[in-house]
Amino acid sequence: MRSRIRVAAAATAVLVLGTVAAAYVWQPWRKDAALPGPKVNTQTVMREALTSNTILNAQLSYGDPDTLIGGGGGILTVLPPLGKVVKVGQRVYETDGRPVVLLKGARPFWRELRTGVSPGEDVRQLERNLVKLGSSAGLTVDDTFTRSTALAIKRWQDSLRVKRTGVFAPGDAVVTKADAIRVETIHVKLGASANGDILDYTDTAVLAFANLSTAQAGSLMPGKPVTVALPDGSTTGAQITQIQKHRGSDKDGKLLPDRAVIEFADQSPVSRIGLSAVRVTIPSDTVDGALVVPVTALLALADGGYGVEVLRDGKRVLVPVKVGLVADSRLQITGDIKEGEEVVAP
Template identity: 45%
Template sequence: MSRRAAWILSPIALVLVAAGIALAVLQPWQSAAEAADKGDDGPVTALAELTTLTSDLRLNGSLSYGASIPLPGRGGTITRLPKAGDVIGVGQAVYEVDGRPVIAVRGERPFWRDLGADMEDGPDVRQLEQALADLGFGTDLTVDDEFTKVTTASIKAWQKSLGLPQTGVVALGDIVAITAASVRVEAVKAKLGDPASSSPLTYTSTGLRVIAKLTDAQAREILPGTPVTVILPDGTEVPSTITAVDVGGQPTEKEGETTPPTATVDFTDPAAGQGIGLRAVKVVFATSEVKDALVVPVTALVATTDGGYAVDVLRKKGKVERVAVEVGLIADSRVQIVGGDLAEGDAVVVAQ
């Protein structure tokens, strides 16, 4: 078993063993035969079977649209706002200031100056030119740090498509950089008539994902790319993948507190989870697997006086025989039998 499996399985095994044995050993030294002698209807049994036994790690998670990002403010007065939940794509107006739309373009850095002819070269020019190209206004445009006549012509063509004055200049505040091709308005913090200097809203990604809580040890062991299964509140199982692990430890707004370790889980089907709200879910890792394992219910285990375990086997003519066994992997309320006089198809007595 790998080191990763070891730290995951140990607490699970202990819990399952405790749960099972607590039922099986309420009267550990009384055999099923003795119970039958007292006039019981007879023992309840289950068949020992060969199967694939898988041990899972289950984590608590919640549906999320990801990190909340504030939209930068600008000068002027807010004259139109979107609603929470609206999806806004690049090339569309996010909100309106002084009667003019503030257009979303894709980029990682905020714009900090007017963009027009004779300006100094810079990465903001490259970001603008890439945005123009993405919107279909990049004919003959070379995406670089230099503002050229072709850049001016591309801006005018873009302004014409929006019904704006064709100045060839993008003034500070006319556009705002967002981090994806489209974003979802999370919360609107401003109201009509407010100064636009403060952030008017926060946004997130448009795709649902799961944020799962981790321990410090799990954050060190779990790797991006690990396949998992997300169990939705209605029991639907959705194939998913760990896409990022955050070890936490970053300061929060509360003094002395830090962010917890978490894993980000993306659905294989982006539509999974839509329409059910930001609900709690389970994230399941298959951590260990044994093929052709001889298994019985964990409630069939009986503690013995020497500190080991046994099972009561119903033999021919109703005779019950206590058989000492060695146990292996424990998962899903079942236990692997790795030693002892027990075979597939044997009927073992289970605690009632």
């Protein structure tokens, strides 16, 4: 990866310095390298760590919505407001005056769970939620519905202020894989049936999404730390947590680009600015102890390659150099040049 970055960096230097190179190309037929004229601007050759960054444009968002499907029947008597955050154990909506609660799991409930029901993964999923909600004193999480399971359901029903039956019905809860959801869109109206698509929900945290080129998607890895520049001029740290590839097509049949999902450890900087566009800086490559000069010091040589003018004994001496990493209008050079020397930098 590093070699590709440096080739690209050298190409960038050529583009940036094209006008400089066109204005002055070394003339090997001159006997004296010293050029008359007014005093020139110089910069000191520094030895330092040089980091090349990748800059991405990103959009703050709560992520792609998922649809919550009701299946318990009944009439919708309460719906949540848009933007409401619902946690596991809390009411999402209400049917026939009875709360329908959010539970966490990998599958929807499809049967009534009561004493005598055959063992199954749905029993384990319910018991796992009862433990999480603190209604499970003495309950062992397994596939078997026991007397302890029925007692835990009754404690949970007490907390919801509904009739204590010790029986769990599929319409008592809806299931997602998240610990909490944010209501994005409502698909139904009060008085409608509670079957079918009820609402769309998203993650509760603000994320940043950045479209990637194929090369970027292949080189970036989850866990990479980044810096996000916000519209108010501030910056905040974040981390790439996922690279989404093969995302399918949009409604016009155009392939969706790969993208990076970026999460913020601290939500406060992004929650106060709205869902705006941001700029993401990714440290791509670092060279420690590099000899660094401004890009304006670089000259194109008539016979190919690059050089810089160094002030030595009162004369401007052209020294051929090789270009390494380029970052923030500075570049790494190697050649017959030392730290502390002065180079001409228009």
